[in-house]
Amino acid sequence: AVMGRTVVELFYDVVSPYSWLGFEVLCRYQHIWNIDLRFRPAFLGGIMQATGNKPPAMLPKRAEYLLKDVKRMAKYYQVPVHISGDDFKRVLGTGTLEAMRFITAIDMTQPQYVESLSREFWLRFWSQYENTLNSVMFSQAARQAGLSSELAQKILEMTSSSAVKNRLRETTEEAIKYGAFGMPAVVAHFKGEPHLFFGSDRLELLGSVIGEKWLGPVPS
Numbered sequence: 001a002v003m004g005r006t007v008v009e010l011f012y013d014v015v016s017p018y019s020w021l022g023f024e025v026l027c028r029y030q031h032i033w034n035i036d037l038r039f040r041p042a043f044l045g046g047i048m049q050a051t052g053n054k055p056p057a058m059l060p061k062r063a064e065y066l067l068k069d070v071k072r073m074a075k076y077y078q079v080p081v082h083i084s085g086d087d088f089k090r091v092l093g094t095g096t097l098e099a100m101r102f103i104t105a106i107d108m109t110q111p112q113y114v115e116s117l118s119r120e121f122w123l124r125f126w127s128q129y130e131n132t133l134n135s136v137m138f139s140q141a142a143r144q145a146g147l148s149s150e151l152a153q154k155i156l157e158m159t160s161s162s163a164v165k166n167r168l169r170e171t172t173e174e175a176i177k178y179g180a181f182g183m184p185a186v187v188a189h190f191k192g193e194p195h196l197f198f199g200s201d202r203l204e205l206l207g208s209v210i211g212e213k214w215l216g217p218v219p220s
Contacts, residue, residue: 022200
């Protein structure tokens, strides 16, 4: 970490629209606050399983509320999340293990692309309604994020390696060790202590804890 900078880790999975909201806000603040933002692609399914958590949308009343909530948040945060009732069913039926392995492989080899690649996955998943999380989609997303076709192909081949699988498992376990039970999980390392913040609506509180000024979700 750069001297005096607060390390802020963002544990996320592209299956989570709230993670996208938190991700975009932290990306905006990484040059305003004195923080060293670290992207930690992890697997939400693993966190849910380990902690006994259930997707909130499985509770009908909560799903109803979530729908309105995400729409309001998307507008307020200026992130193009598009969500409808069917999305919950679609998402619950889509495993993101392969997608998160792909992003992990990029993180291990070409970390400078992690931000744009993750955004590309969210856009496809939560803005353009692409259901197919397959290798064709992965390659397209990677090319859109700035990787060459050769590199994208090489990363694809890496995703099934034990190195990548282990790294994703370790990152997920690390999030759980910090106390995560869902996503996004933001961990700020401040004055020698890790501080966990859950959700995309706790970033104002994060700023307060680390002594930074909150300027709203879209700081100009």
